[in-house]
Amino acid sequence: MRVSREKFAENREKILSVAGVLFRENGFDGVGVADIMKAAGLTHGGFYGHFSSKDDLALEVSRKLIDRVETRWKEHIAESPDRPLAALLDHYIHWRTVDDPGGSCVFATLIQEVSRSRGAVRAVFSDGLSVLVDTLADIVPGETEEERRANAATTLSSMMGAVILARAVEDRALAEQFLVTMRRQLDPGSRM
Numbered sequence: 001m002r003v004s005r006e007k008f009a010e011n012r013e014k015i016l017s018v019a020g021v022l023f024r025e026n027g028f029d030g031v032g033v034a035d036i037m038k039a040a041g042l043t044h045g046g047f048y049g050h051f052s053s054k055d056d057l058a059l060e061v062s063r064k065l066i067d068r069v070e071t072r073w074k075e076h077i078a079e080s081p082d083r084p085l086a087a088l089l090d091h092y093i094h095w096r097t098v099d100d101p102g103g104s105c106v107f108a109t110l111i112q113e114v115s116r117s118r119g120a121v122r123a124v125f126s127d128g129l130s131v132l133v134d135t136l137a138d139i140v141p142g143e144t145e146e147e148r149r150a151n152a153a154t155t156l157s158s159m160m161g162a163v164i165l166a167r168a169v170e171d172r173a174l175a176e177q178f179l180v181t182m183r184r185q186l187d188p189g190s191r192m
Contacts (some may be wrong), residue, residue: 002073003166008049008050010185011040011042011046011050011126012050013035013044014040014041015040015047015050015051015057016037016041016060016061016064017040018036018039018040019031019036019040019057019058019061019075020061020064020065020106021103022035022036022039022102022106023058023109023110024102024103024106024109024110025102025103025109027110027113028054028080028110028113028121029061029113030060032054032183033047037055042163047103049077054116055119055120055121058121059120059124062106062110062121062124062125063124065106066080066106066107066124066125066128068091068106068133069105069106069107069128070128070131070135072091073088073091073132073135076088076090076091077135077138077139082115084139085136085139085140085155085186085187086187087100088136088139089159089165089183089187090157092105092159092163093159093162093163093179093182093183093186094179095179096169097163098166098175098179104163105130105160105163107128107141107160108130108160108163108167110125111160111164112164129156132156133149133152133153133156133187135152135153136143136147136151136152136155136156137152140152157183157184157185158185158186159182161182162178162179162181162182165178166178166179
């Protein structure tokens with residue numbers, strides 16, 4: 001039975017959405033095509049009508065999730081023109097980012113796995129990180145473009161590092177120390 005173009009597009013979006021959550025929760029290698037399709041409420045056999053391979057799916061999901069991070073960051077910055085860095089830090093260095101890997105930043109959840117890979121997915125992550133550094137360079141302090149870019153790279157590393165470390169420990173107090181300490185370092189006026 002053939003499905004309409006609309007239903008086909010809807011199913012494709014459902015697969016991308018479900019895969020995005022499952023990949024962030026379990027890693028690219030921690031979930032199979034059958035698991036993704038089952039979670040999407042679709043048959044395993046239908047997968048190959050949408051994607052040529054799991055790697056193809058991982059690439060498309062990565063692009064989509066990275067675009068979403070970039071869009072959200074720019075929205076938070078635009079909503080707080082008087083304190084753009086603080087607004088971004090309020091959004092990112094937060095328990096919801098730590099506690100919900102499936103619904104949060106693709107970089108903080110998959111970057112370690114991507115660092116051991118080669119090819120298109122790694123290139124997409126690299127380009128995405130470069131965009132985030134550019135975004136931060138527009139809002140961090142610094143006298144020169146070079147200094148702002150260096151401060152942006154430090155800020156990005158610190159933000160993601162704090163979240164990754166907080167996720168890695170079972171001790172909630174230690175996790176909170178990573179978040180609070182980094183938040184205060186990046187924004188000394190923080191009340192976190």
